[in-house]
Amino acid sequence: xxxxxxxxxxxxxxxxxxxxxxxxxxxxxxxxxxxxxxxxxxxxxxxxxxxxxxxxxxxxxxxxxxxxxxxxxxxxxxxxxxxxxxxxxxxxxxxxxxxxxxxxxxxxxxxxxxxxxxxxxxxxxxxxxxxxxxxxxxxxxxxxxxxxxxxxxxxxxxxxxxxxxxxxxxxxxxxxxxxxxxxxxxxxxxxxxxxxxxxxxxxxxxxxxxxxxxxx
Amino acid sequence: xxxxxxxxxxxxxxxxxxxxxxxxxxxxxxxxxxxxxxxxxxxxxxxxxxxxxxxxxxxxxxxxxxxxxxxxxxxxxxxxxxxxxxxxxxxxxxxxxxxxxxxxxxxxxxxxxxxxxxxxxxxxxxxxxxxxxxxxxxxxxxxxxxxxxxxxxxxxxxxxxxxxxxxxxxxxxxxxxxxxxxxxxxxxxxxxxxxxxxxxxxxxxxxxxxxxxxxx
Amino acid sequence: xxxxxxxxxxxxxxxxxxxxxxxxxxxxxxxxxxxxxxxxxxxxxxxxxxxxxxxxxxxxxxxxxxxxxxxxxxxxxxxxxxxxxxxxxxxxxxxxxxxxxxxxxxxxxxxxxxxxxxxxxxxxxxxxxxxxxxxxxxxxxxxxxxxxxxxxxxxxxxxxxxxxxxxxxxxxxxxxxxxxxxxxxxxxxxxxxxxxxxxxxxxxxxxxxxxxxxxx
Amino acid sequence: xxxxxxxxxxxxxxxxxxxxxxxxxxxxxxxxxxxxxxxxxxxxxxxxxxxxxxxxxxxxxxxxxxxxxxxxxxxxxxxxxxxxxxxxxxxxxxxxxxxxxxxxxxxxxxxxxxxxxxxxxxxxxxxxxxxxxxxxxxxxxxxxxxxxxxxxxxxxxxxxxxxxxxxxxxxxxxxxxxxxxxxxxxxxxxxxxxxxxxxxxxxxxxxxxxxxxxxx
DNA sequence: TATGAATGAGAATTCATTCAT
DNA sequence: TATGAATGAATTCTCATTCAT
Numbered sequence: 001x002x003x004x005x006x007x008x009x010x011x012x013x014x015x016x017x018x019x020x021x022x023x024x025x026x027x028x029x030x031x032x033x034x035x036x037x038x039x040x041x042x043x044x045x046x047x048x049x050x051x052x053x054x055x056x057x058x059x060x061x062x063x064x065x066x067x068x069x070x071x072x073x074x075x076x077x078x079x080x081x082x083x084x085x086x087x088x089x090x091x092x093x094x095x096x097x098x099x100x101x102x103x104x105x106x107x108x109x110x111x112x113x114x115x116x117x118x119x120x121x122x123x124x125x126x127x128x129x130x131x132x133x134x135x136x137x138x139x140x141x142x143x144x145x146x147x148x149x150x151x152x153x154x155x156x157x158x159x160x161x162x163x164x165x166x167x168x169x170x171x172x173x174x175x176x177x178x179x180x181x182x183x184x185x186x187x188x189x190x191x192x193x194x195x196x197x198x199x200x201x202x203x204x205x206x207x208x209x210x211x212x213x214x215x216x
Numbered sequence: 217x218x219x220x221x222x223x224x225x226x227x228x229x230x231x232x233x234x235x236x237x238x239x240x241x242x243x244x245x246x247x248x249x250x251x252x253x254x255x256x257x258x259x260x261x262x263x264x265x266x267x268x269x270x271x272x273x274x275x276x277x278x279x280x281x282x283x284x285x286x287x288x289x290x291x292x293x294x295x296x297x298x299x300x301x302x303x304x305x306x307x308x309x310x311x312x313x314x315x316x317x318x319x320x321x322x323x324x325x326x327x328x329x330x331x332x333x334x335x336x337x338x339x340x341x342x343x344x345x346x347x348x349x350x351x352x353x354x355x356x357x358x359x360x361x362x363x364x365x366x367x368x369x370x371x372x373x374x375x376x377x378x379x380x381x382x383x384x385x386x387x388x389x390x391x392x393x394x395x396x397x398x399x400x401x402x403x404x405x406x407x408x409x410x411x412x413x414x415x416x417x418x419x420x421x422x423x424x425x426x427x428x429x430x431x432x
Numbered sequence: 433x434x435x436x437x438x439x440x441x442x443x444x445x446x447x448x449x450x451x452x453x454x455x456x457x458x459x460x461x462x463x464x465x466x467x468x469x470x471x472x473x474x475x476x477x478x479x480x481x482x483x484x485x486x487x488x489x490x491x492x493x494x495x496x497x498x499x500x501x502x503x504x505x506x507x508x509x510x511x512x513x514x515x516x517x518x519x520x521x522x523x524x525x526x527x528x529x530x531x532x533x534x535x536x537x538x539x540x541x542x543x544x545x546x547x548x549x550x551x552x553x554x555x556x557x558x559x560x561x562x563x564x565x566x567x568x569x570x571x572x573x574x575x576x577x578x579x580x581x582x583x584x585x586x587x588x589x590x591x592x593x594x595x596x597x598x599x600x601x602x603x604x605x606x607x608x609x610x611x612x613x614x615x616x617x618x619x620x621x622x623x624x625x626x627x628x629x630x631x632x633x634x635x636x637x638x639x640x641x642x643x644x645x646x647x648x
Numbered sequence: 649x650x651x652x653x654x655x656x657x658x659x660x661x662x663x664x665x666x667x668x669x670x671x672x673x674x675x676x677x678x679x680x681x682x683x684x685x686x687x688x689x690x691x692x693x694x695x696x697x698x699x700x701x702x703x704x705x706x707x708x709x710x711x712x713x714x715x716x717x718x719x720x721x722x723x724x725x726x727x728x729x730x731x732x733x734x735x736x737x738x739x740x741x742x743x744x745x746x747x748x749x750x751x752x753x754x755x756x757x758x759x760x761x762x763x764x765x766x767x768x769x770x771x772x773x774x775x776x777x778x779x780x781x782x783x784x785x786x787x788x789x790x791x792x793x794x795x796x797x798x799x800x801x802x803x804x805x806x807x808x809x810x811x812x813x814x815x816x817x818x819x820x821x822x823x824x825x826x827x828x829x830x831x832x833x834x835x836x837x838x839x840x841x842x843x844x845x846x847x848x849x850x851x852x853x854x855x856x857x858x859x860x861x862x863x864x
Numbered sequence: 865t866a867t868g869a870a871t872g873a874g875a876a877t878t879c880a881t882t883c884a885t
Numbered sequence: 886t887a888t889g890a891a892t893g894a895a896t897t898c899t900c901a902t903t904c905a906t
Contacts (some may be wrong), residue, residue, distance in 0.1 A: 016890065035337050038253025041876060051892045056877065116399055117333045121251050124398035136403045164404060165420040172392030177384050180391075182340035183332055187352045188380060204381040211374075212424045216432030232865070257901060267867045269903085278901065448869065467769050469686025473897060483871045488898065548831055549765045553683050556830035568835045590859075596836060597852040604824030609816055612823075614772035615764060619784045620812060636813040643806075644856045648864025664886070689880060699888045701882085710880065 020058050022048045027055075028069045032111030035118050036066050066118075067126040073115050075135050080105060086143050091151030095213065096206050098140065098147070103174045103202050113179040141167050148213070157213045166213070173205045236274050238264045243271075244285045248327035251334045252282050282334075283342040289331050291351050296321060302359050307367030308426065314356065314363070315425050319390045319418050329395040357383050364429070373429045382429070389421045452490050454480045459487075460501045464543030467550045468498050498550075499558040505547050506567050512537060513571050523583030527645065528638050530572065530579070535606045535634050545611040573599050580645070589645045598645070605637045668706050670696045675703075676717045680759030683766050684714050714766075715774040721763050722775075722783050728753060729787050739799035740858065746788065746795070747854050751822045755846070761827040789815050796861070805861045814861070821853045 026047035030039045041062060045052035059065040084101055086094040106113060119126060127136060144163040151157030177184070181192045191197065242263035246255045257278060261268035275281040300317055302310040322329060335342055343352060360379040367373030393400070397408045407413065458479035462471045473494060477484035491497040516533055518526040538545060551558060559568060576595040583589030609616070613624045623629065674695035678687045689710060693700035707713040732749055734742040754761060767774060775784060792811040799805030825832070829840045839845065 019890080035251050035253050035334075037251050037255075038337075040874095042874090052876095053878085053892060054890080057891075062876070114337055116396060117337065118251075120396050120398045121254075121330055121333065124402045127399060127402045133402075138403065162416075162420065165417065168393055168400065168417075169389055169420070169424055172388045172390075173385055174388075175396075176388030176391045180332060180336050182336045183343060184384065186340045186343045186349075187354065188357075200378070201381065201384075204378065204385070208385055208424060208428045211428035213427075235865080256899090258899095268901095269868085270866060272902070273865080451869080467683050467685050467766075469683050470769075471685075472895095474895090484897095485871060485899085486869080489870080494897070546769055548828060549769065550683075552828050552830045553686075553762055553765065556834045559831060559834045565834075570835065594848075594852065597849065600825055600832065600849075601821055601852070601856055604820045604822075605817055606820075607828075608820030608823045612764060612768050614768045615775060616816065618772045618775045618781075619786065620789075632810070633813065633816075636810065636817070640817055640856060640860045643861075644859035667886080688878090690878095700880095701888060702886080704881070705886080 016058075019048075019050060019054060022050060023055055023058060023065075024069060024072050027059075027065050028073065028111055028115070031066055031069055031118060032114040035114070036062075036122060039066075063126070067130060070115060070119055070126050071130055071132045071135065073112060075132070077105060077109070077112060078135055078138065081139050084140075084143065087146060091147050091154065091156055092210065092214065094143075094147045095151075095209060098143065099170055099173075099206050099209050100202065102170055103205065106174050106178050107198070110178070113175060117179065138167070151213065156215060158215050161213055166209075169212075170205075170209060173208060177201055235264075235266060235270060238266060239271055239274060239281075240285060240288055243275075243281050244289065244327055244331070247282055247285055247334060248330040251330070252278075252338060255282075279342070283346060286331060286335055286342050287346055287348045287351065289328060291348070293321060293325070293328060294351055294354065297355050300356075300359065303362060307363050307370065307372055308430065310359075310363045311367075311425060311429065312422055314359065315386055315389075315422050316418065318386055319421065322390050322394050323414070326394070329391060333395065354383070367429065372431060374431050377429055382425075385428075386421075386425060389424060393417055448490075451480075451482060451486060454482060455487055455490060455497075456501060456504050459491075459497050460505065460543055460547070463498055463501055463550060464546040467546070468494075468554060471498075495558070499562060502547060502551055502558050503562055503564050503567065505544060507564070509537060509541070509544060510567055510570065513575075516572075516575065518575050519578060523579050523586065523588055524642065524646065526575075526579045527583075527641060530575065531602055531606075531638050531641055532634065534602055535637065538606050538610050539630070542610070545607060549611065570599070583645065588647060590647050593645055598641075601644075602637075602641055605640060609633055667696075667698060667702060670698060671703055671706060671713075672717060672720055675707075675713050676721065676759055676763070679714055679717055679766060680762040683762070684710075684770060687714075711774070715778060718763060718767055718774050719778055719780050719783065721760060723780070725753060725757070725760060726783055726786065729791075732788075732791065734791050735794060739795050739802065739804055740862065742791075742795045743799075743857060743861065744854050746791065747818055747821075747857050748850065750818055751850050751853065754822050754826050758826070761823060765827065786815070799861065804863060806863045809861055814857075817860075818853075818857060821856060825849055 023044065026044045027039075030044045030047060034040070039062070041052060041055060044065075045055060048055075055065060059068055081101075084098070086097060089097060127133070130136075141163050144167055148157060148161050148163055148166070152159055152161075177192065185192045192201075239260065242260045243255075246260045246263060250256070255278070257268060257271060260281075261271060264271075271281065275284055297317075300314070302313060305313060343349070346352075357379050360383055364373060364377050364379055364382070368375055368377075393408065401408050408417075455476065458476045459471075461479060462476045466472070471494070473484060473487060476497075477487055480487075487497060491500055513533075516530070518529060521529060559565070562568075573595050576599055580589060580593050580595055580598070584591055584593075609624065617624045624633075671692065674692045675687075678692045678695060682688070687710070689700060689703060692713075693703060696703075703713065707716055729749075732746070734745060737745060775781070778784075789811050792815055796805060796809050796811055796814070800807055800809075825840065833840050840849075
């Protein structure tokens with residue numbers, strides 16, 4: 001680091017951005033664990049290690065805090081989705097890659113699932129009120145469209161595949177298994193989160209999706 | 217029963233049963249609309265048109281009331297599933313029928329979806345504590361097993377199809393679409409609950425499931 | 433007490449009317465001492481010796497409690513005014529009696545003055561929302577009209593005296609002295625509430641009012 | 649001041665004075681609209697367009713700020729009263745002029761009324777703690793004394809008129825009408841602030857005051 | 865069986881005030 | 886002089902639950 005570089009304050013005590021980010025993470029965890037109704041502002045403050053008043057200072061109230069969490073959550077998954085580079089892959093490989101990504105993202109971010117459930121319990125009014133609506137649009141649908149078109153062009157994919165339906169199906173196959181894993185585990189009396197079970201599920205989903213699109 | 221036995225107050229009993237049933241319905245609606253954390257005992261009493269104290273008289277507390285609602289909910293879907301008679305149908309037809317049933321049941325009982333979400337948010341501990349655990353087991357898995365076996369026997373189905381995986385996939389394809397319909401509608405900017413959209417979804421799901429199991 | 437007389441419960445523990453009345457008195461005192469903004473729901477509960485939650489149970493919120501206090505306050509002064517029987521008195525005597533009554537009521541009910549001040553600070557919106565609006569109308573204006581007419585008929589009073597203006601003036605002469613007694617005492621450096629000062633004030637007000645209406 | 653004295657930062661000083669004045673005005677408006685208990689330091693800062701911290705820098709705390717506002721308020725009305733030059737007027741004319749001035753000042757400065765009400769709600773303790781106590785004394789009492797003496801001397805006024813009582817009566821006639829205008833308007837169902845109503849009130853008040861003092 | 869009255873613990877939000885720069 | 890960040894102590898209001906009949 002050269003002399004002219006301004007000192008980077010490793011840990012600034014009074015940093016609005018950092019405080020806001022800390023609150024958002026704490027809130028995300030609390031909301032995802034307890035839902036909007038069950039979340040406690042006190043616990044969020046405690047998790048963040050910051051004064052409860054500060055939450056209101058930056059986020060107005062519980063509802064808007066939840067909205068901010070949702071926006072951040074969508075922002076994050078969209079960023080990850082953007083990183084996927086599937087255009088140069090063979091259609092079949094690209095599709096499999098996309099199923100794997102979806103599965104892995106949900107696995108790595110269980111809070112995403114519960115937050116979405118909460119958002120839907122409240123009829124997505126927090127998204128409706130969001131100004132960052134653009135960020136909601138997933139690039140995956142366009143990627144899918146491209147993959148489908150290339151697959152049909154090279155004769156490997158069947159015709160009449162709707163990218164939105166396919167997107168919802170890919171997501172749904174992972175989502176239901178992971179989001180409802182507790183009730184499913186109770187019903188089936190086995191641990192759905194065991195490594196072996198997870199591998200089997202991924203394998204099955206790829207079979208389902210590819211079995212559907214591939215021209216036999 | 218001897219003559220000296222005092223007459224059973226049938227009216228009373230019926231009233232008691234009716235009150236409990238009324239409370240359960242009110243509670244189911246409240247829990248499904250607001251989740252466990254967001255539900256209000258006051259509102260449940262109001263919905264039921266009964267005194268709040270009575271709820272505690274019959275159901276002890278909020279947690280146990282939620283548990284009773286879950287049990288009742290599972291009981292109901294299992295009853296409906298039992299009515300399905302697929303053994304005499306051709307495997308492909310039977311499978312299609314099962315996809316349709318699942319879709320229609322979720323459509324007709326949106327409270328089922330939100331209640332399951334709530335149950336999972338709480339890691340299904342309400343089911344774990346339930347004495348009526350047997351009722352959790354869906355007969356559909358066995359039906360599926362039978363269908364798959366018959367399909368493989370007559371050569372129409374591929375091999376290596378796991379009935380549990382297939383069950384989860386069939387449910388997931390419907391579940392995700394309907395449970396997350398608010399956020400999906402917001403993202404895609406179109407009404408996923410429009411009749412045409414619903415028909416298209418059902419058609420797509422049948423294609424996916426059958427495309428997967430049918431030997432090409 | 434005969435056997436047939438139903439027992440009068442001297443002190444019932446659970447008595448909705450009594451609790452509401454107790455809360456209203458406590459609230460009246462708190463609001464009159466601290467104003468709407470300075471009043472504390474906690475203190476009202478403490479003054480009433482009842483649970484804070486009960487206040488919300490009966491009166492919804494602080495605003496509506498204040499409104500109920502205002503209604504009760506007006507109700508009370510109107511009742512007292514109704515008891516005044518001036519029709520049979522000579523006009524001059526009747527008018528003097530009315531000045532004395534106003535003065536004495538304000539002296540005996542200092543909370544009336546501060547509550548009216550609070551009501552006006554909030555632009556009387558609590559009265560505007562009141563359903564008991566009829567009770568607002570003071571019978572004094574009609575009494576005054578009668579007195580004025582009789583006085584003019586017997587030639588003792590001057591002409592052109594408006595009863596509303598006269599009512600406001602009679603009230604204003606007492607009100608300002610008593611309501612602003614603290615600042616006035618500070619300014620003049622003397623105790624305006626001393627018995628002698630009070631007597632002198634009453635005497636002066638009668639002189640002013642009668643000096644105005646009496647034909648000289 | 650010697651040449652070596654560093655230059656007085658006039659701009660700075662003026663800014664400081666201006667900031668204080670701005671805060672005082674903002675505080676006066678806030679206190680007069682909401683009372684001491686209902687006033688918010690945040691809103692005062694916002695109204696002033698200055699940082700909240702600055703209010704504390706200049707005025708210590710809310711109580712002292714309120715006191716400063718009261719002092720400034722009294723200071724202002726005393727200044728205006730000082731400008732009245734009644735000594736050269738005929739007693740009757742001077743008295744009428746004084747009634748008009750009081751009425752007009754209250755009309756032009758409605759905040760004066762509500763601030764006085766707040767001061768009295770708090771038993772004038774803010775005035776008792778004021779160092780600028782001299783400013784509390786109204787010159788009007790002395791003016792009145794002079795007018796009364798001249799009126800009695802020239803035979804136009806009756807005897808036994810106490811200047812303090814008369815001062816309080818003149819103020820009270822205006823004060824009650826204007827301070828309680830919201831509740832009175834609600835009771836009488838008419839707009840007491842309409843120009844015609846205001847003119848009639850002023851006319852009535854002059855009649856009352858002069859009817860009292862003038863030897864008939 | 866059924867109910868209106870009552871409550872303690874808690875939860876969201878507010879507020880005057882202070883910190884650090 | 887001026888300011889944005891931060892806080893502890895309230896304060897209003899809520900909620901599940903119990904009391905007394």
